[in-house]
Amino acid sequence: MQAEPSQLEPSSPIPSAVEPKTLSLPPLVSSILRSLFTLLIALWMGALVMWVSGKDPLQAYQALLTTSLGSRTAVANSLLAATPILFTAMAAAVAFRAGIFNVGAEGSLYLGGFAAAWVGFTFTDLPAWLIIPLSFLAAGLVGGLWCYFPAVLRSRLQVDELVTTILLNYVAILFTEYLVNGPFLVPGVANAMSPQIAPAARLPRLLPPSQLNASFLLALAAALAMIYLMTRSKLGYEIRMVGDNPQFARWSGIQVAGVIEKVMVIGGILGGLAGAGQVMGVHYRFIAGFSSGLAFTGMTVALLVRNSPVGALLAALLFGMLRSGSATMEIMTDVPRDLIRVLEATIIFFAAIEFGSLVWRRRRER
Amino acid sequence: MSYLLMQSITKTFPGVIANDEVDLSVERGSIHALLGENGAGKSTLMRILYGMYIPDHGRILLNEQEIRIPNPRAAIRLGIGMVHQEFQLVPSLTVAENIALGYEPRRNGLVDRKTQRLQIEEILARFGFSLPLDKPIAELPVGIQQQVEIIKLLFRKAELLILDEPTSVLTPQEVESLFKVLQTLREQGKTIIYITHKLREVKILCETATILRRGKVVGRVKVADASEKELANLMVGEQVIDQVFPRSQGVGQERLTLKEVSALDDRGVPALKNVSFSLRAGEIVGIAGVQGSGQSELVEAISGLRPVKGEIWLNGRRITRASPRRRREIGLAVIPEKRKEQGLNLSTHILENVVSTRYYKPPFSGWLTLFTRPAERFAARVIAEYNVAAPGVKSMVKNLSGGNQQKVIAGREMIDQPEVLIAAYPTRGLDVGAAQFVREAMVKRRDQGGAILLISADLDELFAVSDRLLILYEGRIVAEKRPDETAFEEVGLYMTGHLHAG
Ligand SMILES: Nc1ncnc2c1ncn2[C@@H]1O[C@H](COP(=O)(O)OP(=O)(O)OP(=O)(O)O)[C@@H](O)[C@H]1O
Ligand SMILES: [Mg+2]
Numbered sequence: 001m002q003a004e005p006s007q008l009e010p011s012s013p014i015p016s017a018v019e020p021k022t023l024s025l026p027p028l029v030s031s032i033l034r035s036l037f038t039l040l041i042a043l044w045m046g047a048l049v050m051w052v053s054g055k056d057p058l059q060a061y062q063a064l065l066t067t068s069l070g071s072r073t074a075v076a077n078s079l080l081a082a083t084p085i086l087f088t089a090m091a092a093a094v095a096f097r098a099g100i101f102n103v104g105a106e107g108s109l110y111l112g113g114f115a116a117a118w119v120g121f122t123f124t125d126l127p128a129w130l131i132i133p134l135s136f137l138a139a140g141l142v143g144g145l146w147c148y149f150p151a152v153l154r155s156r157l158q159v160d161e162l163v164t165t166i167l168l169n170y171v172a173i174l175f176t177e178y179l180v181n182g183p184f185l186v187p188g189v190a191n192a193m194s195p196q197i198a199p200a201a202r203l204p205r206l207l208p209p210s211q212l213n214a215s216f217l218l219a220l221a222a223a224l225a226m227i228y229l230m231t232r233s234k235l236g237y238e239i240r241m242v243g244d245n246p247q248f249a250r251w252s253g254i255q256v257a258g259v260i261e262k263v264m265v266i267g268g269i270l271g272g273l274a275g276a277g278q279v280m281g282v283h284y285r286f287i288a289g290f291s292s293g294l295a296f297t298g299m300t301v302a303l304l305v306r307n308s309p310v311g312a313l314l315a316a317l318l319f320g321m322l323r324s325g326s327a328t329m330e331i332m333t334d335v336p337r338d339l340i341r342v343l344e345a346t347i348i349f350f351a352a353i354e355f356g357s358l359v360w361r362r363r364r365e366r
Numbered sequence: 367m368s369y370l371l372m373q374s375i376t377k378t379f380p381g382v383i384a385n386d387e388v389d390l391s392v393e394r395g396s397i398h399a400l401l402g403e404n405g406a407g408k409s410t411l412m413r414i415l416y417g418m419y420i421p422d423h424g425r426i427l428l429n430e431q432e433i434r435i436p437n438p439r440a441a442i443r444l445g446i447g448m449v450h451q452e453f454q455l456v457p458s459l460t461v462a463e464n465i466a467l468g469y470e471p472r473r474n475g476l477v478d479r480k481t482q483r484l485q486i487e488e489i490l491a492r493f494g495f496s497l498p499l500d501k502p503i504a505e506l507p508v509g510i511q512q513q514v515e516i517i518k519l520l521f522r523k524a525e526l527l528i529l530d531e532p533t534s535v536l537t538p539q540e541v542e543s544l545f546k547v548l549q550t551l552r553e554q555g556k557t558i559i560y561i562t563h564k565l566r567e568v569k570i571l572c573e574t575a576t577i578l579r580r581g582k583v584v585g586r587v588k589v590a591d592a593s594e595k596e597l598a599n600l601m602v603g604e605q606v607i608d609q610v611f612p613r614s615q616g617v618g619q620e621r622l623t624l625k626e627v628s629a630l631d632d633r634g635v636p637a638l639k640n641v642s643f644s645l646r647a648g649e650i651v652g653i654a655g656v657q658g659s660g661q662s663e664l665v666e667a668i669s670g671l672r673p674v675k676g677e678i679w680l681n682g683r684r685i686t687r688a689s690p691r692r693r694r695e696i697g698l699a700v701i702p703e704k705r706k707e708q709g710l711n712l713s714t715h716i717l718e719n720v721v722s723t724r725y726y727k728p729p730f731s732g733w734l735t736l737f738t739r740p741a742e743r744f745a746a747r748v749i750a751e752y753n754v755a756a757p758g759v760k761s762m763v764k765n766l767s768g769g770n771q772q773k774v775i776a777g778r779e780m781i782d783q784p785e786v787l788i789a790a791y792p793t794r795g796l797d798v799g800a801a802q803f804v805r806e807a808m809v810k811r812r813d814q815g816g817a818i819l820l821i822s823a824d825l826d827e828l829f830a831v832s833d834r835l836l837i838l839y840e841g842r843i844v845a846e847k848r849p850d851e852t853a854f855e856e857v858g859l860y861m862t863g864h865l866h867a868g
Pocket of ligand 2: 408409410530767768769
C-alpha cells in the first residue's frame with residue numbers, strides 16, 4: 001500500500017489541510033465516544049482472553065460488577081482503590097496536556113510516602129490536627145522537589161524528561177528501600193518496613209470495615225482543583241497553549257520553561273500526596289515497593305480519556321472499581337486478577353496508536 | 367467547450383456558505399486567475415477540484431466528461447494537481463525523492479531508482495528546469511522548493527495545475543523565475559489556475575479571471591480588457607485603493623535601538639553581523655532584503671527569542687537579555703513571520719488566540735482565574751475592527767481562510783496601539799482591501815507617535831509606507847535610503863550585493 005504523500009509529513013505541527021471526511025461531531029462528544037469505544041474494545045479483549053483460556057467471561061464480568069459495586073463495602077473498596085489513581089491520573093493528564101511525559105510521579109510517590117511516614121513515626125507527640133497536615137505537607141514538598149530536578153533539566157537544558165524521570169524512579173525506589181533496610185530498620189521486623197506512624201497520624205476511616213479513608217477526600221479535592229486549573233486558570237491556559245504549539249506560546253511571551261517546570265512539579269506534588277495517602281490511610285507505615293506502578297496506571301487513565309481532566313476523574317474511579325473488583329473476582333471465579341492487566345494493556349495499546357503518534361511527532365519537532 | 371467546467375458548485379460549512387452556486391470555466395493551455403477577497407471561497411473551490419472537499423452539490427466536467435473527485439488521489443489520476451501554500455515536502459529527503467514520493471516507478475515490487483531518475487531528468491529537460499536533484503529539501507530556498515512542488519505535479523502527469531497564492535512567500539526575484547516556469551508550462555499546453563491577491567501578477571500572467579465575493583461569482587473577465595483598478599473594484603467593491611501614503615510628519619525620541627547586534631542562525635552560522643540602527647517615534651522603517659538575509663533572526667533577536675551579542679534598547683531600557691514577555695510589557699508588539707507556526711495556535715479558537723499576549727493581566731484575569739467575558743469582548747472587537755470573516759469568537763482558527771488568519775494576528779498585535787511594532791510580512795495573504803487597511807493602520811499608528819519596523823518582501827509595500835529603508839544583505843545593513851530618493855532598481859542592486867554603501 002502506498003501512503004498518500006501529502007499526508008506523510010506535514011511541514012508544521014499542524015496536520016495538512018486535508019481533512020478526513022468523517023461525520024463531524026462536537027469535539028467533546030466525539031472524544032467521549034472514542035474513550036468509551038476504547039474501553040469496550042478492552043473489555044472485549046479481556047473476554048476473548050478468558051474465553052480462550054476456558055473461563056466464562058460473562059460470569060466473570062458479572063462477578064467483577066458485584067464485587068466492585070454490589071454493596072456499601074464493595075463501593076467503599078472501589079473508592080479506596082481509586083484513591084491513589086486519582087492523584088496519579090491527574091498528574092499525568094496535566095503533564096500530557098503540556099506535551100510532557102512526566103513519569104516521575106512514581107518516584108515522588110515513594111519519597112513522599114516515606115516523608116509522610118517519617119513525620120508520622122518521628123513526631124509522635126503531635127496532635128492529629130497538626131501531624132496529619134504536616135505529613136501531607138512534607139510529602140507534597142518532597143514529591144514536588146523530586147520532580148523539580150528533571151523539570152529544570154528539561155526546561156533549561158532540553159534533557160528528555162521521559163528518560164530522566166524513568167531513571168530517577170529507580171533511584172527513588174532503591175533509596176527508600178535502603179532507608180527502611182538501613183537507617184530506619186525496625187529491629188525484629190522481618191522485611192523492609194519503617195516503624196509504624198503515630199496513631200494520631202492515621203487517617204480516619206470513612207466507611208468501616210472498608211479501609212477507605214480521608215485521603216480519598218483529599219484525592220477528590222485535588223482532582224477538582226486540577227479540573228479548575230486546567231479549564232479556568234491562567235496556568236491552565238498556558239499549559240494548553242504550550243501543549244498545542246510551544247512556538248506560538250513562546251512568541252506570545254508565555255514562559256514555556258516555567259510552565260513546564262510548574263507542570264512537572266505539580267505532578268510530583270500529586271505523586272507525593274498519593275504516597276502519603278497510602279501510608280497514612282492504609283499501611284500506617286512505609287513499606288518498600290508498595291506502589292507497583294501506580295503512576296503508570298495514572299498515565300493509562302490519562303491516555304484513555306485523552307487528558308481531559310473531567311474524564312480523568314471519572315476514569316480513575318472506574319479503574320479503582322476494576323482493581324478492587326478483580327481481587328475479589330479472583331477468589332470467586334478463578335479468573336486471575338491479572339485480567340485487569342489485560343484490560344489496561346489493551347487501553348494503552350489503542351490510546352497509544354492515535355495519541356502516541358501525535359505526541360511522538362511533536363517531540364521530534366522541538 | 368472549455369477544458370474544465372465547474373457548474374453550480376455549492377459548499378457549506380457550519381455557519382458559512384463558502385461556495386454558493388459557483389461556475390468556473392477554464393480553457394486548455396491558459397492561465398486562469400481566481401480572485402476575491404479573504405474568505406471569498408477561492409481555496410475551498412480549489413480544494414473541491416482537488417478532491418479534498420466534497421461539494422454539497424454541483425457538477426465538474428473535464429474534457430466534456432463529468433467527473434467525480436472523491437479524494438486527492440483521484441484528482442491526480444485525472445491529471446489535476448495542486449501546490450498548497452504550505453509545501454508538502456519532506457525536508458530530510460532529496461529533491462528527487464520528494465518528486466517521486468508515493469509514485470515511484472517500481473520493478474519487481476522495488477523502487478526502480480534508475481527509471482525514476484531518467485523520468486525526472488526527462489521532465490526537467492522538457493520544461494527547461496534545473497534542480498539539484500540530490501540535495502535535501504531542507505537546504506534549499508523557498509523558491510526552489512516551490513519548483514520542486516511543481517515538478518512533483520508534472521511527474522504525476524498533471525495537466526491542470528492549481529497554485530494557491532504561490533507568490534506570497536517568494537522574493538521578487540523568485541517571482542520572476544516562477545513566472546517563467548508558468549509561461550513555459552502554458553506553452554507546453556498545461557492549464558493553470560492561479561490564485562492571488564496581487565493584480566500586477568494577474569495582468570502579467572493570466573488571460574482570463576473569475577472573481578468571487580462571499581462565495582458567489584461576481585465577475586468573469588478577459589484580463590486584457592480590464593484595468594487593475596477595475597479588477598480591484600470587482601474584488602472588494604467600490605473601495606478606494608490608494609497606494610500612496612503621506613510620509614512621516616516628524617520623528618520623536620528613539621524607541622528601539624540596536625547597537626552592534628550579532629546573532630547566529632539555527633545552524634550556528636552568523637546571520638546578523640554588527641547590525642546597528644534606531645527606530646524613532648513617528649516613523650516607519652522598512653527592512654528590504656532577499657529572503658534569508660537575516661530578517662528572521664532580526665525579528666527573533668528583537669522579540670527575545672534569539673540570543674545576541676551587542677545591545678538592544680527599548681524605550682530607554684536595555685533589553686538585550688529580557689524575556690519576550692518583559693519586552694512586550696515595555697511596549698513591544700510583534701507580528702511574527704510564520705503565521706501558522708509562530709503566530710497562531712491552530713488547535714483552538716479565535717478567542718484563545720487573541721488573548722495570548724495579554725491574558726495574564728486585568729481585565730482578562732485575576733491572580734489565578736481567567737475571565738471569559740473580557741476575553742470574549744476583546745475577541746469580538748478584533749473580529750469587528752479587523753473584519754475577520756468568522757462565525758464567532760469561538761470559531762476554530764484552522765477553519766479560517768488564510769487571509770483571515772493573518773487578520774487575527776494583525777488585530778491581536780495592533781489593536782492596542784503598541785509603541786513599537788515589529789511587523790514581519792504583515793500583509794502576506796491579505797486581499798487588496800485588507801492589506802490597505804493594515805497599511806493604513808500602520809501609518810495611522812505612526813502619525814500618533816508609534817514606531818514601526820516593517821519587514822516585507824514586497825518592494826511596492828516598502829516604498830509605499832516606509833519613511834526610511836534599511837537594506838539587509840547577508841546579515842549586514844548595507845544601505846539606508848529614503849524611498850522618495852531611490853528607486854526599485856537601486857534597492858534591488860543593494861539587496862543582491864551588487865552595490866555597497868560608501
Ligand atoms: N474546514 C472548514 N471549516 C469551516 N469553515 C471553513 C473551512 N474551510 C473554509 N471555511 C470557511 O469558508 C470560507 C471560505 O474560505 P476559503 O479558505 O475558501 O477563502 P479564500 O478565498 O481562500 O480566502 P483567503 O484569500 O483568505 O485565502 C471562509 O469563511 C472560511 O472561514
Ligand atoms: Mg485561501
